[in-house]
Amino acid sequence: MSGAESGNARAQCPYCGVGCGLDLKPPAEPDGSWTARGDRQHPSSLGQVCIKGATVGETLDRGRLTTPLYRERTDQPFTPIDWETAFQILVRQIQKVRAELGPQGLAMYGSGQFLTEDYYLAQKLFKGALGSNNFDANSRLCMSSAVSGYARSLGSDGPPCCYDDLDLADTVFVIGANIAECHPVLFQRLVKRHRKRQDPDELRVVVVDPRETATIGIADHYLAIHPGTDLVLLHGIGHLLLKQAAIDHSFIEEATEGFSACAALLQEWTPSRVAQLCGISEEQLQELAQLWGRSRAVLSLWSMGVNQSAEGSATVSGIINLHLLTGQIGRPGAGPFSLTGQPNAMGGREAGGLAQLLPGYRAVAEPTHRAELERHWGLAPGAISAEPGLDVWRQIEAMERDQLGLWWVAATNPLVSLPSLDRVRAAVARCPLVVLSEAYVGTETEAVAHLVLPAAQWSEKAGVMTNSERRVTLCSAFRAPPGEARPDWAVFAELGRRLGFVELFSYGSSAEVYDEFTACTRGRLCDQGGLSHQLLAEHGPQQWPFPLGTPPGGGVSRLYTEGRFPTPSGRARFLADQPLGLAEPPDDDYPLVLTVGRHLSQWHTMTRTGKVERLLAMEPEPLLEVHPDDAELAGLREGGLALISSRRGSLTATVTITRRIRPGTVFLPMHWGAAQATPCEANRLMHELGCPISKQPELKAAAVCLEPVDA
Numbered sequence: 001m002s003g004a005e006s007g008n009a010r011a012q013c014p015y016c017g018v019g020c021g022l023d024l025k026p027p028a029e030p031d032g033s034w035t036a037r038g039d040r041q042h043p044s045s046l047g048q049v050c051i052k053g054a055t056v057g058e059t060l061d062r063g064r065l066t067t068p069l070y071r072e073r074t075d076q077p078f079t080p081i082d083w084e085t086a087f088q089i090l091v092r093q094i095q096k097v098r099a100e101l102g103p104q105g106l107a108m109y110g111s112g113q114f115l116t117e118d119y120y121l122a123q124k125l126f127k128g129a130l131g132s133n134n135f136d137a138n139s140r141l142c143m144s145s146a147v148s149g150y151a152r153s154l155g156s157d158g159p160p161c162c163y164d165d166l167d168l169a170d171t172v173f174v175i176g177a178n179i180a181e182c183h184p185v186l187f188q189r190l191v192k193r194h195r196k197r198q199d200p201d202e203l204r205v206v207v208v209d210p211r212e213t214a215t216i217g218i219a220d221h222y223l224a225i226h227p228g229t230d231l232v233l234l235h236g237i238g239h240l241l242l243k244q245a246a247i248d249h250s251f252i253e254e255a256t257e258g259f260s261a262c263a264a265l266l267q268e269w270t271p272s273r274v275a276q277l278c279g280i281s282e283e284q285l286q287e288l289a290q291l292w293g294r295s296r297a298v299l300s301l302w303s304m305g306v307n308q309s310a311e312g313s314a315t316v317s318g319i320i321n322l323h324l325l326t327g328q329i330g331r332p333g334a335g336p337f338s339l340t341g342q343p344n345a346m347g348g349r350e351a352g353g354l355a356q357l358l359p360g361y362r363a364v365a366e367p368t369h370r371a372e373l374e375r376h377w378g379l380a381p382g383a384i385s386a387e388p389g390l391d392v393w394r395q396i397e398a399m400e401r402d403q404l405g406l407w408w409v410a411a412t413n414p415l416v417s418l419p420s421l422d423r424v425r426a427a428v429a430r431c432p433l434v435v436l437s438e439a440y441v442g443t444e445t446e447a448v449a450h451l452v453l454p455a456a457q458w459s460e461k462a463g464v465m466t467n468s469e470r471r472v473t474l475c476s477a478f479r480a481p482p483g484e485a486r487p488d489w490a491v492f493a494e495l496g497r498r499l500g501f502v503e504l505f506s507y508g509s510s511a512e513v514y515d516e517f518t519a520c521t522r523g524r525l526c527d528q529g530g531l532s533h534q535l536l537a538e539h540g541p542q543q544w545p546f547p548l549g550t551p552p553g554g555g556v557s558r559l560y561t562e563g564r565f566p567t568p569s570g571r572a573r574f575l576a577d578q579p580l581g582l583a584e585p586p587d588d589d590y591p592l593v594l595t596v597g598r599h600l601s602q603w604h605t606m607t608r609t610g611k612v613e614r615l616l617a618m619e620p621e622p623l624l625e626v627h628p629d630d631a632e633l634a635g636l637r638e639g640g641l642a643l644i645s646s647r648r649g650s651l652t653a654t655v656t657i658t659r660r661i662r663p664g665t666v667f668l669p670m671h672w673g674a675a676q677a678t679p680c681e682a683n684r685l686m687h688e689l690g691c692p693i694s695k696q697p698e699l700k701a702a703a704v705c706l707e708p709v710d711a
């Protein structure tokens with residue numbers, strides 16, 4: 001561990017998918033907190049951190065769960081129990097459900113905040129041992145459209161770019177991402193370059209977002225499109241690239257397929273039609289297409305404004321289409337770069353962390369992939385079900401039909417983060433055993449649980465995370481877990497043994513779990529066969545692919561540099577998807593689009609960041625952002641209360657009137673759930689309709705109306 005002071009620890013930051021390295025120093029006094037600063041040795045962040053990473057030490061001890069808790073009914077108080085009793089309850093219910101409903105009656109909903117080892121064992125328990133593919137994760141709400149978009153366009157998941165591309169691109173195209181607040185260290189890297197540029201042609205930044213967020217601070221071109229018109233915009237750019245003959249014929253010829261069908265579709269998306277639908281001018285569109293066409297290296301960055309859409313997968317493919325048209329992929333500074341949300345959303349994808357996936361970027365639907373995992377796990381042929389698992393919304397629907405006898409939530413807080421929250425609450429109330437693995441006391445999901453298992457969290461368990469640029473960091477265990485709290489992976493392993501799968505779940509450490517996982521990635525795109533906890537501890541974070549025998553530092557920074565793709569033909573695919581727009585467009589009754597997103601200072605449902613005074617002071621309360629025109633129409637005033645209603649319910653919030661949002665669109669933050677002092681359950685208003693390919697709900701848009709609430 002070169003460079004760290006003695007007693008210090010190193011880990012990847014447990015917040016966003018930038019995955020900065022942290023250098024952590026033990027508390028000076030017995031009751032003090034660990035202090036965090038940027039790890040200069042970490043190649044992804046080179047010593048940089050944002051305020052959340054810097055304050056993480058203050059969050060670790062406050063309000064922790066220390067023993068398992070149980071109650072038979074959710075209107076009763078919890079009683080502390082021991083782990084022995086907790087495991088008995090789990091084993092009894094699992095056996096009962098298997099007998100009465102079959103393995104399909106069991107489901108788990110995990111998280112991109114799992115370590116890879118947690119993920120891998122949760123997988124193995126459900127998909128391998130229990131024979132149910134009903135393991136899904138909150139990545140369904142987050143990265144699912146990126147996963148399916150990459151797979152349909154390029155043949156496999158896996159962002160092809162790296163952070164150095166931020167220094168090498170001459171055009172950075174930011175679409176549906178507020179990197180200033182959500183990926184701050186990457187934003188600062190761009191800010192520095194932007195400030196230092198001698199000539200605007202060195203670096204031009206484009207931002208596409210219906211809200212004028214802090215990211216606009218570095219935008220040379222800002223397009224405030226109507227929500228849900230991203231694919232129209234992308235096709236409009238493609239149309240003009242074709243017309244200007246600014247396309248890379250030899251790349252298209254040698255490395256792609258499906259060009260003619262896509263070109264035919266792009267012909268339909270004329271500038272006047274696109275400009276009108278997106279709510280921008282034709283000149284803005286022309287400028288954008290010219291910029292793209294003449295750029296040496298275009299880097300696209302996107303996040304939830306793209307993925308959380310009824311056409312999320314199509315929009316991701318629409319971005320990739322433009323990169324294929326212009327040969328802007330597999331080169332320094334160029335490529336379609338999906339920014340991951342959670343610290344280990346990437347590791348989850350590698351470990352098979354969605355209901356349709358198996359470890360090693362494999363698919364449940366592929367018989368050869370199932371057979372490979374059955375051999376790897378020493379299971380009989382056919383042990384892994386061919387039936388695709390239930391994604392999280394299908395899990396909710398299964399509870400509505402009394403088809404789930406156990407719903408296990410781990411490292412996520414769905415009673416804040418799922419859409420249609422009232423419907424979720426009613427569905428979950430029907431499930432006979434709701435289990436929650438959680439680190440903190442008093443979450444919204446605890447309120448609907450029967451059995452609560454105290455989790456050892458980041459800093460208290462060793463394991464790996466993969467950040468957005470495919471870099472794997474070992475997070476060491478440098479503090480003792482409070483009370484009886486245990487690592488999630490260890491709970492899954494113990495349960496597996498108690499269910500009779502002793503050989504499948506006997507591990508001496510998480511390092512052994514990781515070794516078993518990396519062995520099944522050999523020969524796959526996400527090959528980590530050469531990685532181990534030991535190598536990562538000795539040589540620091542490494543990028544994959546990292547096959548067996550790779551020397552430290554020898555991982556790959558960019559994929560597809562040879563112009564070959566992991567499709568059957570070796571060619572990347574153009575896709576020709578017709579834009580469909582929002583699943584719930586505004587109408588006369590609900591004339592506005594509500595969009596829901598994040599603030600710099602808070603992390604999701606505030607279980608950690610809500611405990612840090614400095615962070616709370618930055619955004620003390622949830623505010624509804626409204627454009628002056630809409631405020632006037634609805635009779636709202638600054639600082640007054642508004643009743644916001646959708647087809648699913650109503651809530652009140654304090655109004656802030658701002659020109660930084662486009663007329664017709666209003667914004668609420670996602671953070672303040674029912675357990676906060678000033679609750680603002682935005683997801684009670686949102687709907688669950690989503691992308692038919694990725695099953696990712698359209699968490700960025702629902703139709704609402706506003707009225708003033710008299711004081």
Ligand SMILES: Nc1nc2c(c(=O)[nH]1)N[C@H]1C(S)=C(S)[C@@H](COP(=O)(O)OP(=O)(O)OC[C@H]3O[C@@H](n4cnc5c(=O)[nH]c(N)nc54)[C@H](O)[C@@H]3O)O[C@H]1N2
Nearest residue numbers: 016176177178182227228303304305341597598600603604
């Ligand atoms: N501070 C902080 N950082 C975080 C997180 C956090 O909770 N707090 N969470 C992490 C996670 S898990 C994630 S997934 C990422 C999310 O990172 P981002 O996706 O960057 O964040 P959001 O605020 O959810 O949404 C981004 C933007 O999408 C815009 N948008 C809404 N509708 C549309 C549309 O139709 N088209 C376009 N082009 N844009 C639209 C919104 O106005 C918003 O500014 O952040 C990660 N980083």
Ligand SMILES: Nc1nc2c(c(=O)[nH]1)N[C@H]1C(S)=C(S)[C@@H](COP(=O)(O)OP(=O)(O)OC[C@H]3O[C@@H](n4cnc5c(=O)[nH]c(N)nc54)[C@H](O)[C@@H]3O)O[C@H]1N2
Nearest residue numbers: 141142411412413417437438439455457596604605607699
């Ligand atoms: N409308 C709308 N809804 C959204 C979004 C949006 O943009 N708009 N964004 C969506 C996205 S992208 C995401 S990622 C989700 C995030 O939503 P959630 O996943 O629900 O939010 P978190 O607060 O991160 O929940 C993680 C929980 O795990 C606990 N935890 C932390 N570490 C551990 C651990 O090691 N083990 C265990 N067992 N528990 C642990 C934390 O205390 C916390 O309660 O929200 C989604 N919902």
Ligand code: SF4
Nearest residue numbers: 013015016020050053
């Ligand atoms: S940018 Fe993301 S990973 Fe880096 S310190 Fe901030 S929250 Fe942590």
Ligand SMILES: [Mo]
Nearest residue numbers: 141142341342
């Ligand atoms: Mo996310």
